Amino acid sequence: MNSQAWIGIIIWGLFVTGFGLSTAAGATATSQLQAQDVVFLIAGGMVSILIGSVGLIGFMGWIPGLRDTKNKSEQCTSAYRTSGSNEAY
Numbered sequence: 001m002n003s004q005a006w007i008g009i010i011i012w013g014l015f016v017t018g019f020g021l022s023t024a025a026g027a028t029a030t031s032q033l034q035a036q037d038v039v040f041l042i043a044g045g046m047v048s049i050l051i052g053s054v055g056l057i058g059f060m061g062w063i064p065g066l067r068d069t070k071n072k073s074e075q076c077t078s079a080y081r082t083s084g085s086n087e088a089y
Contacts, residue, residue, distance in 0.1 A: 009052035017045030 020041030023033050033041075054060060 003056055006052045006056035009055065010049055013045045013048030013050075013052060015045070016048060017042055020045060 020038050023041065024038045
């Protein structure tokens with residue numbers, strides 16, 4: 001995934017967390033959301049920010065779907081070609 005996708009995840013987490021915090025600040029007797037909904041909004045937004053930050057830094061390679069295997073296979077192939085063993089060609 002490119003960095004714009006991770007930044008989008010971080011921004012979405014900020015939006016969800018901000019919505020949860022604004023709802024918690026304006027909690028009145030006529031509030032539409034229950035207390036656990038507000039907690040889930042805040043916690044979910046913060047987890048989303050954490051996931052986006054970790055992905056933006058580049059530590060998500062341990063997930064098989066997010067691993068950059070194309071570049072690694074090209075590096076292995078080029079290392080094999082430059083090693084001097086031309087028997088496979």
